[in-house]
Amino acid sequence: MKSKHNAVEANDCAKYEAEILKTGFPLEYETARMLREAGWSYISNKFYIDDLEENVREIDIVAYKVTHTSNFDVYTVLVVSCKKNDMNAWAVLSRNLDRASPNNNLTPVHAWTNDRALKYMMQPIAKWEKVYHDRVRGLGVKEVLSEPTSDIFAFQEMRKSSGAPDNDKQIFSSITSLMKAQAYEIDSLGVRKTTPCVYQFNLVSVIDTDLVKLNFSDQGIKASSVEYEHYIARYIIKKREIFSRIIFSRVGAFPALLEDYGRLHAANTKMLSETCSSFYDGVLKDYYRRKVFLKDFINAAGWELRWEVRIGMGHEIDVEKITLSFNESDDCAIVGVDAPDAAVDILNKSDRAKKQVKEVLLKLYRYDGPFRFEVDDIPF
The missing domain is CATH 3.30.300 (GMP Synthetase; Chain A, domain 3)
Incomplete structure (x- = not known):
């Protein structure tokens, strides 16, 4: 027979189970589950030191696929931020994209290698970024490296109940944590990797809330609901201007993106191996x-x-x-x-x-x- 004390504990457990659903941890669990089922290995809650602010930061998930080739090991990496918001929708504010602007980089690539032949072939980086995108798209990558269709110039969290703006703190936190985590991971590779390898990085913000696009034009502002959106972020890290692609994805759209990231890993393995081999031709x-x-x-x-x-x-x-x-x-x-x-x-x-x-x-x-x-x- 259970004591009254034990019965109270059981009730408390039910309360804890219900209340934890209000946090972002179920989203992290679900995101990790989807990664695992899609064949990705992952590390949760990775901490690092922010060199600029000298404090500890956390990134929710670092996931990767690896293939061993005759040249090197090929890693495709997803740095993932998970955010839940019951009160606010995430709004991305966009305008027409000026593709000819010299201030834009619509095909950023973040890759690192200790293979000197491949490193040579990846220079100059501005030219190689375009070659890389063309090649992997030709190998079947459909969405995760597609060019943005509009210029996202701002963000806003907006009340679901009224539509009222409520700053962009959570969105900004997701962006900065992704970009700084990527910079940290790339910088650390030169210290800890000795076997021949190449890493290609991708940034994803998985959200459990509504995602709304507010497009500005001379005719006015038009709102539309979207499942995911590409954003080319520009950030100064260690006095260098860095462009990075970030995909904002609602949690329900993440499995479809993972399928394409799987195609990206296959394309990376083929394209990077062939690029390395071409170094030795003549x-x-x-x-x-x-x-x-x-x-x-x-x-x-x-x-x-x-x-x-x-x-x-x-x-x-x-x-x-x-x-x-x-x-x-x-x-x-x-x-x-x-x-x-x-x-x-x-x-x-x-x-x-x-x-x-x-x-x-x-x-x-x-x-x-x-x-x-x-x-x-x-x-x-």
């Missing part, structure tokens, strides 16, 4: 691409070349002056050394030197074609 014919791994080539092969010349003729070559080039007339790579003709003859006859260079060229440049040693007679 790499030794291009001075700037050769330069990416030249120091590594010298460090890996230079000691063997110096040793072969030293024991062969007692001459010391300056390995720091070793060069790489390509002779297109006979389709042959050239390893240039600042040394006499006799030293070059020794290297061209040395199986050890040729074996070492062949292995290093294959490892760094994926080149397994012919090569020879020549005197580097470039005067400066």
Whole structure:
């Protein structure tokens, strides 16, 4: 038989169960459930230090998918903010979009990699952003990277009961927490990631309330209910102007967006792997691409070349002056050394030197074609 004390506790439990529904935690749970069912791994309630304000901030969910490729691991990341508001609708205030304006960036991409070949191909960033969007859209990504249809210039929380404006505190908090969390995550990757990888970031604000678009024009203001909306945010972080795409999504629309984010991950895996591989196409014919791994080539092969010349003729070559080039007339790579003709003859006859260079060229440049040693007679 239950005691009266236990009966009171049971009633209290029912009260707690009902009252917690008024908070945003059920929304966080539901969002995480949808991510899990769509095949995303996630971390909840991640804390970080705001470098500017020196206080602790929290982001609700960081979700990711990862695919292992022959080049690197590909991560597609969703940084997710969850907000619930029973009293207020979220309104986005928009106007006609000036696509030709030099002050707009309608195709921002936030990606990080420690793979130097891919990093080279991602520059200059302004050009690569456009290439990236065109490629992934061509691979079936439909909505999550579509260009905005209007210019969102402000936000407002508005009373559901009366339509009265009630500031934008919750919306602003969602935007700033997303952008700062993204900046923190990107900055931390260089410290903690050592295996070859690439990360592509996306920002989503999942809301449990009405989402209203108020479009301003010369003919007046027109309100419409929307399920999700793209916003290109502009923010100054560490004295740099940053553009980021944020999608505001009602919780009911989030599963459809997750399907498209799944297509985005598949597109990222294909596009980024192919982009990396394209770096090596004719790499030794291009001075700037050769330069990416030249120091590594010298460090890996230079000691063997110096040793072969030293024991062969007692001459010391300056390995720091070793060069790489390509002779297109006979389709042959050239390893240039600042040394006499006799030293070059020794290297061209040395199986050890040729074996070492062949292995290093294959490892760094994926080149397994012919090569020879020549005197580097470039005067400066």
